[in-house]
Amino acid sequence: MGTDGDERVVLDLLWNGLGRPQRGPRHQLTVEQLVDAAMHAADEEGVRALSMRRVAARLGVGAATLYTYVPHRAALLALMADTMIGRIPLPHTRPGSWRERTEAWAAEEMAGFREHPWLVEIDDSRFVGPHAFAWTDSAIRVFDGTGLDGDAALTVVQAVSGHVRGHVPLVIAEDRAQAWTDPDGRSWGSAQEAFLATHRPEPGRFPGIETLREPPTAVDTFEAGLGWLLDGVELRIAHSLEIRRGSPKFDI
Amino acid sequence: MGTDGDERVVLDLLWNGLGRPQRGPRHQLTVEQLVDAAMHAADEEGVRALSMRRVAARLGVGAATLYTYVPHRAALLALMADTMIGRIPLPHTRPGSWRERTEAWAAEEMAGFREHPWLVEIDDSRFVGPHAFAWTDSAIRVFDGTGLDGDAALTVVQAVSGHVRGHVPLVIAEDRAQAWTDPDGRSWGSAQEAFLATHRPEPGRFPGIETLREPPTAVDTFEAGLGWLLDGVELRIAHSLEIRRGSPKFDI
DNA sequence: CGATACTCCGTACAGTGTTCGAGTACAGGA
DNA sequence: TCCTGTACTCGAACACTGTACGGAGTATCG
Numbered sequence: 001m002g003t004d005g006d007e008r009v010v011l012d013l014l015w016n017g018l019g020r021p022q023r024g025p026r027h028q029l030t031v032e033q034l035v036d037a038a039m040h041a042a043d044e045e046g047v048r049a050l051s052m053r054r055v056a057a058r059l060g061v062g063a064a065t066l067y068t069y070v071p072h073r074a075a076l077l078a079l080m081a082d083t084m085i086g087r088i089p090l091p092h093t094r095p096g097s098w099r100e101r102t103e104a105w106a107a108e109e110m111a112g113f114r115e116h117p118w119l120v121e122i123d124d125s126r127f128v129g130p131h132a133f134a135w136t137d138s139a140i141r142v143f144d145g146t147g148l149d150g151d152a153a154l155t156v157v158q159a160v161s162g163h164v165r166g167h168v169p170l171v172i173a174e175d176r177a178q179a180w181t182d183p184d185g186r187s188w189g190s191a192q193e194a195f196l197a198t199h200r201p202e203p204g205r206f207p208g209i210e211t212l213r214e215p216p217t218a219v220d221t222f223e224a225g226l227g228w229l230l231d232g233v234e235l236r237i238a239h240s241l242e243i244r245r246g247s248p249k250f251d252i
Numbered sequence: 253m254g255t256d257g258d259e260r261v262v263l264d265l266l267w268n269g270l271g272r273p274q275r276g277p278r279h280q281l282t283v284e285q286l287v288d289a290a291m292h293a294a295d296e297e298g299v300r301a302l303s304m305r306r307v308a309a310r311l312g313v314g315a316a317t318l319y320t321y322v323p324h325r326a327a328l329l330a331l332m333a334d335t336m337i338g339r340i341p342l343p344h345t346r347p348g349s350w351r352e353r354t355e356a357w358a359a360e361e362m363a364g365f366r367e368h369p370w371l372v373e374i375d376d377s378r379f380v381g382p383h384a385f386a387w388t389d390s391a392i393r394v395f396d397g398t399g400l401d402g403d404a405a406l407t408v409v410q411a412v413s414g415h416v417r418g419h420v421p422l423v424i425a426e427d428r429a430q431a432w433t434d435p436d437g438r439s440w441g442s443a444q445e446a447f448l449a450t451h452r453p454e455p456g457r458f459p460g461i462e463t464l465r466e467p468p469t470a471v472d473t474f475e476a477g478l479g480w481l482l483d484g485v486e487l488r489i490a491h492s493l494e495i496r497r498g499s500p501k502f503d504i
Numbered sequence: 505c506g507a508t509a510c511t512c513c514g515t516a517c518a519g520t521g522t523t524c525g526a527g528t529a530c531a532g533g534a
Numbered sequence: 535t536c537c538t539g540t541a542c543t544c545g546a547a548c549a550c551t552g553t554a555c556g557g558a559g560t561a562t563c564g
Contacts, residue, residue, distance in 0.1 A: 007447075008447060011447045011451075012447075012451075015447075015451060016451075021509075021510050021511075021561090021562095022509075022510080022562075022563085023508060023509040023510055023560095023561070023562050023563070024508080024509050024510025024511060024559095024560060024561055024562075025510065025511045025512080025559080025560045025561055025562095026510090026511080026560095026561080027511070028511075028512080051550080051551060051552080052551085052552065052553080053550090053551080053552090056513095061512075061513080062512065062513040062514070063513080063514095063552090063553090064512075064513050064514080064515090064553080064554085064555095065511075065512055065513060067552095067553075067554090068510085068511055068512075072552075072553075073552065073553090092460075123421070125421060125422055125425045126425060126429075133453075133458065133461070134458065136460075136461065137458040137459070137460040137461045138460065139460070140460030140461065140463070140464075141459065141460040149463065149465070150460065150461075150462075150463030150464045150465065151464055151465055151466055151467060151468060153460070153463075154464060154467060154468060154473075155468045155472065155473050155476050155477075158422070158468070158470075158473040158477075159473050159474075159476055159477025159480065160477070161418075162415065162418035162419040162422065162473065162474065162477060163414065163415050163418050163477065163481075164418065165418040165421075166413075166414035166415050166416065166417040166418020166419065166420075167414040167418065168418075169375070169377060169417075170377055170410070170414065173377045173378060177378075195259075195260055195263045195264075195267075199263075199264075199267060199268075201385075206385065206386065206389040207389070207393065208344075208388075208389040208390065208391070208392030208393040208402065208405070209385070209388065209389045209392065209402075210402075211392070211401065211402030211405075212392075212402045212403055212406060213401070213402065213403055214403055215403060215406060216403060216406060216407045216410070218410075220407065221406075221407050221410040221411050221414065222411075222414065224407050224411055225407075225410075225411025225412070225414060225415065225481065227484065228411065228481050228482075228483075228484025228485050228487075228488060229415075229477065229480050229481045229484055230480075230484070231480075231483065231484035231487055231488075232479065232480025232481055232482070232483035232484040233480050235480075235483055236480060236483075273530095273531095273540080273541055273542080274531080274532090274540080274541090275530075275531055275532070275539065275540040275541065276528095276529070276530055276531070276539080276540045276541030276542065277528080277529045277530050277531090277540090277541060277542050277543085278529095278530080278541090278542080279541095279542070280542075280543080303519085303520065303521080304520085304521065304522085305519090305520080305521090308544095313543075313544080314543065314544035314545070315521090315522090315544080315545095316522085316523085316524090316543075316544050316545080316546095317542075317543055317544060319521095319522075319523085320541080320542055320543075324521075324522075325521065325522090
């Protein structure tokens with residue numbers, strides 16, 4: 001199955017945590033402390049500072065010590081990601097229609113990524129932890145009563161989640177650009193604007209772009225795109241309800 | 253504007269290339285050769301092999317030599333990405349309706365990412381090269397005659413492109429998992445399946461997931477999501493046409 | 505009471521991107 | 535024509551990185 005069984009070890013750590021050692025001295029720290037330190041390092045000093053040595057220094061231990069808690073850096077990252085997911089509220093516990101709830105969790109997911117940009121780099125679909133699992137489970141249940149079966153609900157959930165993730169890098173880049181320049185924010189990421197202002201391409205070369213008046217921001221396109229996507233889902237749900245009404249025997 | 257003017261240098265390199273030096277010896281290689289070597293290294297040996305030293309070795313030159321062609325690694329990556337984009341056909345030159353053409357370029361974009369997985373890691377929206385620019389321009393023009401103005405067309409283009417990019421990591425992970433296991437492919441990425449088979453969570457803990465029968469693959473969700481997204485766009489276009497017909501004066 | 509299995513961690517290895525400076529090749533000006 | 539100044543080339547070095555090894559100390563089992 002997975003590479004060489006190494007993934008099992010990481011998944012075991014994610015799901016069951018680190019067992020107390022049978023023999024020898026006990027651990028000085030907990031995995032939670034380790035993950036917490038790593039998350040703070042990433043938040044405060046950026047992804048670049050997320051090195052084993054730096055995290056170890058934060059905890060006042062040697063770098064090699066971390067490897068008795070976690071098999072490798074990738075495992076630490078997986079733990080960070082799953083911990084982060086565990087901090088956002090479960091979608092199905094929110095009030096409102098499926099659409100309101102989906103819009104809410106999509107916005108929350110985007111907000112989480114913007115607040116902790118390291119999540120983008122960290123995210124690895126090979127390691128699905130218990131929190132990610134529970135989150136997905138909850139998101140599926142948002143569609144209870146819509147006529148969609150589980151498989152279809154999961155399709156919607158992953159489609160929307162994929163949509164969010166696709167727009168995250170652009171939104172983050174925009175956030176960073178905005179933080180650098182005086183706030184008269186345009187899209188095209190500031191540096192491009194400045195560059196194109198001096199190196200303006202000859203007229204007629206890019207006729208499509210010349211029709212732009214007020215280019216949408218990354219947040220605009222994300223929200224518009226999400227709206228369209230959910231419009232499409234709405235059609236799909238209406239369609240499946242119609243089929244249901246047509247033949248009431250077919251209850252799946 | 254951008255960080256410290258460094259981005260201008262990269263953009264200048266992307267748009268204008270490397271000028272011949274006025275005085276002193278000429279360059280032994282071309283930037284194109286350098287980028288080509290880097291792309292081959294990434295394709296053949298994986299992203300891990302994409303180090304300056306390895307690329308230099310491929311070209312039979314010293315590592316430090318590369319820095320007379322390119323200010324830093326990030327610039328090389330930007331050149332690789334823009335070169336890659338230059339190799340896919342321009343959207344507006346395809347036949348068919350806006351929807352057919354959009355589906356075509358979305359599929360092509362996805363195929364490109366699957367064929368060259370390093371593109372995901374490389375992609376940096378700060379550095380928009382001439383090919384990316386031309387591509388965006390072309391994509392905007394796909395919506396000529398739909399009633400959408402340039403800004404709205406760009407919104408659609410970026411929404412769809414973001415959607416594609418969001419699904420790329422999942423599809424690639426699936427590709428890799430499929431390459432490892434015997435081909436009876438399920439979703440959940442093989443390692444999870446194997447893990448959950450042994451560590452099955454207690455019934456009732458994940459009721460949503462228990463309703464799954466045949467979980468959708470990443471490709472399934474991508475395609476379904478794209479369909480819904482375009483359904484929503486179709487509604488939007490129909491709506492704007494209606495408004496147009498209603499008040500023909502309002503030509504924006 | 506060993507023996508054993510474990511944590512902790514200094515050290516080391518093989519790598520990374522990038523800088524420095526010596527050596528050298530080349531073009532323009534005198 | 536020579537000279538000057540510029541620029542490419544590239545070995546060596548710097549400050550890092552993730553991780554393996556092995557020794558020292560320690561808590562528990564037989």
